[in-house]
Amino acid sequence: MSATAGVGSARQRVLWIVLAAIAALGVALLWTSSAQAADGTDRLAGDDRFETAIAISQHAFPEGADRLYIARAYGFADALAAGALDDGPILLVPSDASVPGAVLDEVERLDPDSVVALGGTGAVSDAVLDQTAGPRETDRLAGADRFETAAEIAAAAYPNGAEKVYLANAFSFPDALAAGSLSDGPILLVPGSGSAPSAVTGAINDMNPDEVVALGGSTVVGNDVLTSAAGGVSTSRLAGSDRYETSALIARAAFPDTAERVYLARADDFADALAAGALSDGPVVLVPSTGAIPQTVRDAVEAIQPMEIFALGGTVAVGDDVLDESAELRAEDVVFLEDREATDGGGRRWDEGSAQVDGLEYERSVWRIARGSPGFAEYDLARDYERFRATLGVRDDSTSDAEFRVIVSTDGNERFRDRVRLGETVDLDVDLTDALRLRIEVEGIDDTDRSDSVVFGNARILRDADRDVDLAPLVRATDRPERLWLDDDEAVQGGGRRWDEGSAQVDGLEYERSVWRIARGSPGFAEYDLARDYERFRATLGVRDDSTSDAEFRVIVSTDGNERFRDRVRLGETVDLDVDLTDALRLRIEVEGIDDTDRSDSVVFGNARILRDADHDFDLSDVVR
Template identity: 30%
Template sequence: MFSTDNTRRGRRSVVALVLAGAAVLTAGGSAAAGTPVTAHRTYGADRYATAAYLENYASRDTAYIVTGEKFADGVTAGALAGQPGSNLFLTSRGQLPDAVRKVIGYYRNVVVVGGADVVSADVVTWLQQNTRARITRVEGRDRYETATRLSATAFSPGVSNVLVATGLDYADALSASAVAATTGVPVLTVPGTSIPESTRLELLRLAPQRITVLGGEASVSRDVAVDLQQFTGGPVERIYGDDRYQTAVAVSKRFFGPGVPFVQLASGTSWPDAIAAGAKAGRNASPLLLTPRSCVPQFVNLEIERLRTRDLQAVGGDASYSQAAAKRTSCEAGPKTYLDELAAPTGNARFLGGNVTMAGVFYPRTVAFSTYAPTNSSQELPNGEYRTWSLGAKRSRFTTVVGIADGTTSGLRSRVQVYGDERPLGTYEVSVGNPAVIDLDVRGVDNLKVVTTSSARSASDEDGATVFLGDAAVN
């Protein structure tokens, strides 16, 4: 079991992002406002410009320059580039990209990570001729030794923790970079089934109070975890999930509590964007969560809700991070056309958009009917609230989960009726904890109408007077 201490440090100021998207709805009658349904996306023309866009231009002390062609140096450098005043830039082997050249002159220190085989002498020469920075190169005989030498430049013996991940893949180490930067500890990598001599020597020097292994036994073997025990007087913990996405969530749960200022999203299969995103997350004392390119798994969406952040950023253009994923479209939902993508509906309902959790399931693409009308006392609402969508007789099925948000305390109940061209298609009774699944044949239907008739609602709280249609869509 992992200890429950929260190692997140509130040691950085955060510049709030302006988030695009639908109105934000709360997840309960008395809960705080929910997280933004849409993530603000940041990306450039290529991986080099994207990393440069993530720079914290308000604090330029040390720039870490790593190859943008291989992942190994970047995942360990991210732990240092996520420190206050530091930033991470990617480069091609032979020439510093224009996006980096434009800003690198503002830095007092530049650390080139890796040997001349990954960042050439020509890059260093350009830096020497065009900046006033103190330039150093940190390199080892391999990726593992490079990681140890980076650690030696920044950490003294007695560190509180060392994060250990495989150096043969990038996903687990990406999650480590944000945590390491936030908590001020190094990231070291191993081949998976052994501990390199350079890593052993650095662990002896660091004498950590504990060691945390990221990833399952397929990534860092049980024997390696046992061997690591000799380097610390504290525990050797392991944090992992069934895949890279669940591992990132497990890391977030272990090290970050609700109320983080920022959550960074990146594709779990696009390491260049994720390397820069991890450093950015670290500078904001916040986690990095990984998702597939085109959707967000349910457990990642639920983790975002647990974190209760107000600033949500996704890194990458359409090729690496789609707009659907930025909208937190659930991977479990499958391909469909959401009602929020159709023309605005007509009707008398106070109509809202946002997200909701019902019966423990998170629905990111949600429309909602509010029956709220300010009065001084509770009242019955015998008449229905309705909205009508034009389908143009071009759709085959209408699917949604309709219900009341978890945590609603108003006692709201609602009868939900669905009509196709004024012909009744289905009637459903819903209450807190008892949503209804709707799956209806709408072939030939021109106008789809949804009517909610609600009762026992709160007279003073709109949160307690809202009926949600989770992931409402047509096929």
């Protein structure tokens, strides 16, 4: 089929620029986006079959065409075989009456070099052909009957032969109506039973196909017709239990992978879809004019994963209820990686879900513990996506300040490389145009801990760069309390012996909400995740009254590797701590025995707490006694 039909968002933008320019010149444009376009559905429709064919032409050939084909509007045979003609659209005309002005306007817009009538003068008179063409060259693809006309069209479309030839019933339109998107061979028309006409057998002999395929069941194209037409060539069928399922099978044969669009045509009337052979960016499937879409058609459309679905014709042809139902069959414009299973992965497992990076919660994320060896995940794209976007960073609960390397590639070509560490974020926006595979890779550069994780926050692939999701509901501040006792908050990392929690006595007073640690010669520490949520750290610092020596201890408080407090304490002394936590990701408290200490000597952070607001502290009267 034609390579000039719309095949992506870039082409669509060009299309609109061209159409706008033409409209400014006063040429009538019948294809306009409806209010339904927001959900990925739309119509190609006009006030009648002539104008609907014009709308299809404008959609398929926005920049004009070298050749234009015209077919009679009130008979289907000649136009059905024309789906193989890929160098121009089909416009409908009366057989022998004045050509509608809208059709003539569209001819001017297309500005073809030649205009070709499909069928003999009984189908399209010379007068109609001449009026349509104006000063342009004219030609005709015609035979003595519909069988010969289809053979002439096939020869014009495939002068060098074809891999397959498709046979459709010459007197019944539904199966052939859906077959215009088959691009590996022409459609020939045959009777429902008996022997194939000589025009058909001769055309097949000239085409020298590997296979002859009947469209529809044996009641539509009989086995005797298929056998006689094939003349010993391998045969098969695309046939379902009804016209709907047959159209679904044809659609999957034409587009075994995916397609940008799917077109819905009324199954019980040919008028609106006669010109649909010009549509090359997706198949035509048959639907009822109103009511539920058959399950076989639903399954086919879902498998094709179209970005857009168009109804051919107005609401009488394809009702709004049918078009609305079809919207749920579209592929999502945006797919989150957490919903996609990686086709390959290296190293440790990738996790999915909500992850906290630099104080914000990203609801739809993927992440991986990043050690020294690289770990990767790969995702199948099938050339269907345009952008990969994410917010890159290190999980706030990672336990080291290590640096990590991140690489993003498509099909073995590196698209992004950068380094990140705790407290940093990078916005990713990687081009995926024509990519088959996306690979994301992370590696620890410095010494990392077993809990250090690199996050791709709200990682998603987009079919259209201009159709991203609203991220506002997916990025939120961490849901943490205004005030928090450290004995209620689990340390993200600890060094040395265990830290205890609860009530501790210092210098004759009992501090109910404390943390403490036996402090020997080697330092011991605990780290707590702050996520930039807190403003102050407060505590009363001292040595437990039941300690057995008079040793001295060093206490250090840091945030994000920056020392905020350092002092010495011994038994019988207290120090009030009030440390600024503004914009801090991590709080670290550290104690170390300086002199000879005993195994029961403990340094206490009495009623240790972190506050979002320095002016909204706990009432300490109930926790000091």
